[in-house]
Amino acid sequence: MKTLTVAPALFLFALRLFAQVEPIASDTQHPAAVHAIENEAHLEYISQYKEVAIREMYRTGIPASITLAQAILESGGGESELARRANNHFGIKCDVTWSGKTYNKVDDAKDAGGNPIASCFRKYGEAEQSFYDHSEFICDPAKSARYGFLFHLDITDYKAWAYGLQTAGYASDEDYANKLIDLIERYSLFQYDRPEIHPSDSVRFQILYRVSHINRKKAVLSRSNERLEDIARIFNLSVEKLVEFNDLAYVPGLPLSPNTRVFIEEKRKKWRGRPDYHLVQEGQTMLELSQWYGVKLSDLLKRNGLKTGQEPMAGEQVRLRGRSLSSGTALRTRDEEQGIHSPGAKRG
Numbered sequence: 001m002k003t004l005t006v007a008p009a010l011f012l013f014a015l016r017l018f019a020q021v022e023p024i025a026s027d028t029q030h031p032a033a034v035h036a037i038e039n040e041a042h043l044e045y046i047s048q049y050k051e052v053a054i055r056e057m058y059r060t061g062i063p064a065s066i067t068l069a070q071a072i073l074e075s076g077g078g079e080s081e082l083a084r085r086a087n088n089h090f091g092i093k094c095d096v097t098w099s100g101k102t103y104n105k106v107d108d109a110k111d112a113g114g115n116p117i118a119s120c121f122r123k124y125g126e127a128e129q130s131f132y133d134h135s136e137f138i139c140d141p142a143k144s145a146r147y148g149f150l151f152h153l154d155i156t157d158y159k160a161w162a163y164g165l166q167t168a169g170y171a172s173d174e175d176y177a178n179k180l181i182d183l184i185e186r187y188s189l190f191q192y193d194r195p196e197i198h199p200s201d202s203v204r205f206q207i208l209y210r211v212s213h214i215n216r217k218k219a220v221l222s223r224s225n226e227r228l229e230d231i232a233r234i235f236n237l238s239v240e241k242l243v244e245f246n247d248l249a250y251v252p253g254l255p256l257s258p259n260t261r262v263f264i265e266e267k268r269k270k271w272r273g274r275p276d277y278h279l280v281q282e283g284q285t286m287l288e289l290s291q292w293y294g295v296k297l298s299d300l301l302k303r304n305g306l307k308t309g310q311e312p313m314a315g316e317q318v319r320l321r322g323r324s325l326s327s328g329t330a331l332r333t334r335d336e337e338q339g340i341h342s343p344g345a346k347r348g
Helices: 012-018 031-035 040-060 064-075 081-086 127-139 141-152 158-167 176-186 189-193 203-209 228-234 239-245 286-293 297-303
Strands: 102-110 116-122 212-214 217-221 261-263 277-279 317-319
Touching: 040 064, 040 127, 040 189, 040 217, 064 127, 064 158, 064 176, 064 189, 081 102, 081 116, 127 141, 141 158, 141 277, 141 286, 158 176, 158 189, 176 189, 228 239, 239 261, 261 286, 286 297
Parallel strands: none
Antiparallel strands: 102 116, 212 217, 217 261, 277 317
């Protein structure tokens, strides 16, 4: 369903060329949204699942408009076979990690002879679980090289998100982004990307639905102009603790960039997910990987035989778990690339 690996740093300029528009303030700025023929069944679907999409936006940073548009498109507004019989609104297939119920359905998969065969899809007890898994798929640290760049986009820039998903190979449909944008504008779904004007935007709502779990540790995504002090107040923590939990990554008193991941409890010593290694992308730092995987920076450095300040070169594999290296590392570091002596490094 989702194939193609991409280099995120190459997309940001291209995405802006696709979507050079200001965030939408009201329906009047979108004549197409006002005059398009609306599907009554889709309106009912939106009414039923908009709160779920908004909660997922708080939890993960994926725009609610994008989630709703994808759900409408991929489930036919809840009328597809998978949605009706398996509560699967995003066509999520089974994989080795799935231990729940399954539903077999013929899709575009073929056997060695080119004949259509049934694929295994996840079956859920309720549709909300499908929305959760959809978010988890895009947020999966193992897919950071593919989807990670999306989380640097403005949460209200639905066009950039739509083109970004298409560029990252989320779907094979070459018109996928335009279809999402059409649905968002036809039904004014962009209004749900503005939590400050939504009635559910309360402290209780933030506490219940902003929290996500990275490496089984609690974290939240910062909102526009939010500071560490604001997050500390909401979750009844000291600013000093937040600074400690996040390895001194953020400075108190200064606004965080939107969608910055902030841990609200201590990170783990090692990664407990599926990949054992992370393939370093251009410009990535050990602190960034520490925040992405929910692993303490000191332990991540030690596990890879690096000292504070040393950064691996692009293309190197950073060990996320396993035995720590007491001396030296097989990683090529950026200071080595620049001809600077790296005391701890050694070649294998």
